[in-house]
Amino acid sequence: MLEGLITxxxxxxxxxxxxxxxxxxxVGALPGLTATMSLALLVPFTFGLEPELxxxxxxxxxxxxxxxxxxxxxxxxxxxxxxxxxxxxxxxPLTRQGQGQRALVGASAGNLFGSLIGGVALLLLSQPLVExxxxxxxxxxxxxxxxxxxxxxxxxxxxxxxxxMGGAIGLLxxxxxxxxxxxxxxxxxxxxxxxxxxxxxxxxxxIFALRQALVxxxxxxxxxxxxxxxxxxxxxxxxLRSIAFxxxxxxxxxxxxxxxxxxLPGAGPPIAGLVSYNEAARxxxxxxxxxxxxxxxxxxxxxANNSASTASLIPLLTLGVPGSAAAAVVMGALFAQGLTPxxxxxxxxxxxxYTFVFGxxxxxxxxxxxxxxxxxxLIRMVTIPYHYLIAxxxxxxxxxxxAIRNNPVDLIxxxxxxxxxYLLGKIGIAPAPxxxxxxxxxxxxxxxxxxxxLADATSVVEVFFTRPISIVFICLTVLAMLWPWLxxxxxxxxxxxxxxxxxxxx
Amino acid sequence: MxxxxxxxxxxxxxxVLGWAGVLAAGTWEDxxxxxxxxxxxxxxxxxxxxxxxxxxxxxxxRGRQQDSNAQEPVVEVADSSVDEPVWxxxxxxxxxxxxxxxxxxxxxxxxxxxxxSVGFLITALVLVALxxxxxxxxxxxxxxxxxxxxxxxxxxxxxxxxxxxxxVNLPG
Numbered sequence: 184m185l186e187g188l189i190t191x192x193x194x195x196x197x198x199x200x201x202x203x204x205x206x207x208x209x210v211g212a213l214p215g216l217t218a219t220m221s222l223a224l225l226v227p228f229t230f231g232l233e234p235e236l237x238x239x240x241x242x243x244x245x246x247x248x249x250x251x252x253x254x255x256x257x258x259x260x261x262x263x264x265x266x267x268x269x270x271x272x273x274x275x276p277l278t279r280q281g282q283g284q285r286a287l288v289g290a291s292a293g294n295l296f297g298s299l300i301g302g303v304a305l306l307l308l309s310q311p312l313v314e315x316x317x318x319x320x321x322x323x324x325x326x327x328x329x330x331x332x333x334x335x336x337x338x339x340x341x342x343x344x345x346x347x348m349g350g351a352i353g354l355l356x357x358x359x360x361x362x363x364x365x366x367x368x369x370x371x372x373x374x375x376x377x378x379x380x381x382x383x384x385x386x387x388x389x390i391f392a393l394r395q396a397l398v399x400x401x402x403x404x405x406x407x408x409x410x411x412x413x414x415x416x417x418x419x420x421x422x423l424r425s426i427a428f429x430x431x432x433x434x435x436x437x438x439x440x441x442x443x444x445x446x447l448p449g450a451g452p453p454i455a456g457l458v459s460y461n462e463a464a465r466x467x468x469x470x471x472x473x474x475x476x477x478x479x480x481x482x483x484x485x486x487a488n489n490s491a492s493t494a495s496l497i498p499l500l501t502l503g504v505p506g507s508a509a510a511a512v513v514m515g516a517l518f519a520q521g522l523t524p525x526x527x528x529x530x531x532x533x534x535x536x537y538t539f540v541f542g543x544x545x546x547x548x549x550x551x552x553x554x555x556x557x558x559x560x561l562i563r564m565v566t567i568p569y570h571y572l573i574a575x576x577x578x579x580x581x582x583x584x585x586a587i588r589n590n591p592v593d594l595i596x597x598x599x600x601x602x603x604x605y606l607l608g609k610i611g612i613a614p615a616p617x618x619x620x621x622x623x624x625x626x627x628x629x630x631x632x633x634x635x636x637l638a639d640a641t642s643v644v645e646v647f648f649t650r651p652i653s654i655v656f657i658c659l660t661v662l663a664m665l666w667p668w669l670x671x672x673x674x675x676x677x678x679x680x681x682x683x684x685x686x687x688x689x
Numbered sequence: 690m691x692x693x694x695x696x697x698x699x700x701x702x703x704x705v706l707g708w709a710g711v712l713a714a715g716t717w718e719d720x721x722x723x724x725x726x727x728x729x730x731x732x733x734x735x736x737x738x739x740x741x742x743x744x745x746x747x748x749x750x751r752g753r754q755q756d757s758n759a760q761e762p763v764v765e766v767a768d769s770s771v772d773e774p775v776w777x778x779x780x781x782x783x784x785x786x787x788x789x790x791x792x793x794x795x796x797x798x799x800x801x802x803x804x805x806s807v808g809f810l811i812t813a814l815v816l817v818a819l820x821x822x823x824x825x826x827x828x829x830x831x832x833x834x835x836x837x838x839x840x841x842x843x844x845x846x847x848x849x850x851x852x853x854x855x856x857v858n859l860p861g
Contacts, residue, residue, distance in 0.1 A: 342696075342739075344735055344738060344739050344742070345696075345699055345739070347731075347735055348699060348703050348732065348735045348736070348739070351703075351707075351728055351731050351732040351735060352703075352706065352732065354724075354728045355706065355710055355725060355728050355729065355732065358724060358725040358728065362721035362722075367715070367719070367721040367722075369714070369715075369721065369722070369725060370710075370713055370714075370725070607699075607702075609695070610695045610696070610698045610699040610702070611695050611696070611699060612699060627724075628724040631723075631724055631727075632720060632723075632724070635720065635723065636720075
């Protein structure tokens, strides 16, 4: 751990963190471009770097894009990414009241506290989870993979079935190329270049970046009307003092909510922001009300989405299962560096892991500092027309996916998956389950083959359905599948109870 | 795009992709192919379930629509104090659903029987002909398409189960 701390503080590592933070802050501030998409585009450019430096760059991008997405949310009522959705509820009303600077300072502080809380959770919770993961066999990993895929499928799509369908499509895509055992060509159509399959990073670029570019082409309406924003002396100090005295409970509660939601596969920062905002509004006793320009709303959303973003790395680094779409891309980056996430990573490359973990904490601080220095530029960037962004993204998609292995199959695969995920989005299949399927495919297959080999010696039921940890994951998988129906039923019941109570009052 | 149509397309896509995944795969005995075959079968099943639910959804909404249409004159009858039977709420909807489910079950049974008697290819041709027939009759196309596509999916699944996984020789 100490070695990781020292490496993360070395000048070269901090320089790459700063580069990543700058890219992240630019991308996060541009509505339409998502953090996941920018991560996918950045990963090919980290191949040539030492793993520690590449991961520091990724940590910087991840941390700062989570802050910068609050800029358009506050200024033009359009969240830079889905994670800042709840930031708009109070951020934009504050701007309209002439307090935009106060809202941005609040968002910046929220980002810093969120990163710190998530980072500390990452440091503290990793070791126990690694020890648990060491006891996992093929069957446990198989069910863990299925659980992660089911949860993400259930939470990220409009329908559980459509989410699962997306996951299965991703798994099938991951099967392209030489088989996991024996090197048998699968779905290669006799093309030798396809033996290596579609590189996971090229697949992610297609699924997230190209798809997003196509969505932006389709969505021509862009709100470029920035509300009146002016900088005033003393606002920063006054806002920070107010946060220190009145928002401590809000920060702590939002950080815990964000961390818990971040650890759960599938939920991720957008849900963390909304849940935390809801809780903050429920606990609020002061003025103004939430939704009418209360700084607490901005802080609750930003603390939660930042802590969730960092905490989503916990299942990735310890169990090898990404907790969010962005974590899936980080997993792709680790694969590209020849590192396999999971308990083994902590045993074989602890310095790399801890450098990355500390990098995520420093990223919050860097983002906060950059936000203060670049606020004027960020405000102008919010209104950059889409056509410039789309052209840039497409160029980066092409260069990035071809640069990985100089294999035209990656380029074709990127196009096919980008177009495919765009079209699948039209029928309600979200990109995240597809990406998770692509990422988790080799892991689930490997675990499946190991478990089946064991099952040939004993029995399938014994191997897959009788081990305690497997049973836990099976129960969680079933719960994840039933959750949308359960929650809808519970909401109906509580609505009926409220109606009945209201009728009683009348 | 209409929500139901979306789901029908998604189900169809899933069925076709899963089917293609199985057809392009090797044998189940080869461990390398077990994972892709399993995923393809799951994909087909999901597609089948999505299509089935879409069909049921459309049948229910049509039932409700007809139910409300049927109930309108009843109000007038009740006002004129004539003792006419009044449908209870949702009774027509349930009948409609039962009818649609019955059609699905019949279509599936027919497809399975056809498959075993005259062969898979001929069954597929019959299904395509049925689809063309229903479409040309200017009927409400969505439930019909759903039923036919669901049937195709189920036939595919059964075919897959018997021929690909259990190595049973079917005629045709």
